[in-house]
Amino acid sequence: MTALNRPARLNRSLLGVVGLVLLAAGGFALGTYSGRLTLLDRTGSLVPGTAAPPTWALYAATAAAIVAGLLALRWLLAQLTRKPKTHTWRLDTDPAAGRTELAAGTAVAPFVDEVGGYPGVDSASATLAGPRTAPALAVTLRVHQDGDLTAIRQRLDTEGLPRLRQALDLTTLPVTLEFRFTSTPSARIR
Known part of the structure; x- marks a missing residue:
């Protein structure tokens, strides 16, 4: 991979990170389901009750959504940069x-x-x-x-x-x- 193709490097990096996160989440779910991981009760309900989540959880979800949106915007802008930087x-x-x-x-x-x-x-x-x-x-x-x-x-x-x-x-x-x-x-x- 050359320095002339910066969007390809960014795409590969982002896809690699997303792939690792998905693999970790899948491994956690399988480990919990099989009983090897005991962090969560595998027989418990997915959502505990119907009450509204705490305020901090809403702020954390909002912050995560903003960060994900900014990263997506950065990725889209990188797609427009097809030419290498000239001097x-x-x-x-x-x-x-x-x-x-x-x-x-x-x-x-x-x-x-x-x-x-x-x-x-x-x-x-x-x-x-x-x-x-x-x-x-x-x-x-x-x-x-x-x-x-x-x-x-x-x-x-x-x-x-x-x-x-x-x-x-x-x-x-x-x-x-x-x-x-x-x-x-x-x-x-x-």
């Missing part, structure tokens, strides 16, 4: 002489235009994430159903990525590539 790179060797800043979106725009023009590619998008010392590139290509993925990948490896690394003055640039298929060829004019 503005500072390219200054002598701060006294001034500084140059390069936005990550500006740095990959020519690369996206070039890759979007490859045969079989309908559209392209890319996100350059991380600081200049540890960059990462996430590329998403929408390709036609009959597009040659091998040829696209070879051209990307031999032309597009080396040119981007040279333009950014990087020796290595880790890349995550995702292909998405379109059903019909694009009618765009180039």
Whole structure:
């Protein structure tokens, strides 16, 4: 799992916690039913009487519901964050002489235009994430159903990525590539 896919990490973590809680609750219920756990009377009623619960129990239930709602809202907001966090790179060797800043979106725009023009590619998008010392590139290509993925990948490896690394003055640039298929060829004019 990479740092480029934060929602997946959060989803897996939340599902793991919920799974552990459910396993513990199921184990407690089975242990009580079988008589191995004697914390509760297994022959007793599930709810003791029909009286209203104490006030503290209502406050505790309300607090638990609010926390669960906020966690659910946090999870939903995390689903909207699909792109990795980008940085503005500072390219200054002598701060006294001034500084140059390069936005990550500006740095990959020519690369996206070039890759979007490859045969079989309908559209392209890319996100350059991380600081200049540890960059990462996430590329998403929408390709036609009959597009040659091998040829696209070879051209990307031999032309597009080396040119981007040279333009950014990087020796290595880790890349995550995702292909998405379109059903019909694009009618765009180039």
